[in-house]
Amino acid sequence: MRYSSETDRAWKAAARCRGLDPNLFYPERGDGGGDEAKEVCRECPVQVACLEHALRFREKLGVWGGCNEADRRRIIRTRAQGLRRKRDQETAGSVGT
Ligand code: SF4
Numbered sequence: 001m002r003y004s005s006e007t008d009r010a011w012k013a014a015a016r017c018r019g020l021d022p023n024l025f026y027p028e029r030g031d032g033g034g035d036e037a038k039e040v041c042r043e044c045p046v047q048v049a050c051l052e053h054a055l056r057f058r059e060k061l062g063v064w065g066g067c068n069e070a071d072r073r074r075i076i077r078t079r080a081q082g083l084r085r086k087r088d089q090e091t092a093g094s095v096g097t
Pocket residue numbers: 015016017018025037040041042044045046047048050051063064065066
């Protein structure tokens with residue numbers, strides 16, 4: 001997805017959390033929590049766009065796209081491992097050609 005301020009405005013306009021107490025999405029700092037916010041996100045029509053935004057901009061705090069900080073770190077780590085594995089396979093496949 002290509003991001004622009006217009007794209008940002010579009011998904012944010014449809015956010016299910018609009019008008020809700022922001023404190024719900026920024027629970028006590030730490031690795032866990034945000035279960036109430038995650039419940040809201042679960043039914044949000046722009047959950048994927050929201051999560052991708054948070055991952056792209058490395059949002060450090062809060063619940064975005066149904067994921068808290070620890071969830072996002074796990075996703076980033078998993079994606080990085082997948083990219084490394086793919087690169088290694090490609091490198092191994094090109095050896096000897
Ligand atoms: S996924 Fe959650 S945090 Fe993101 S816009 Fe929707 S309700 Fe708000």
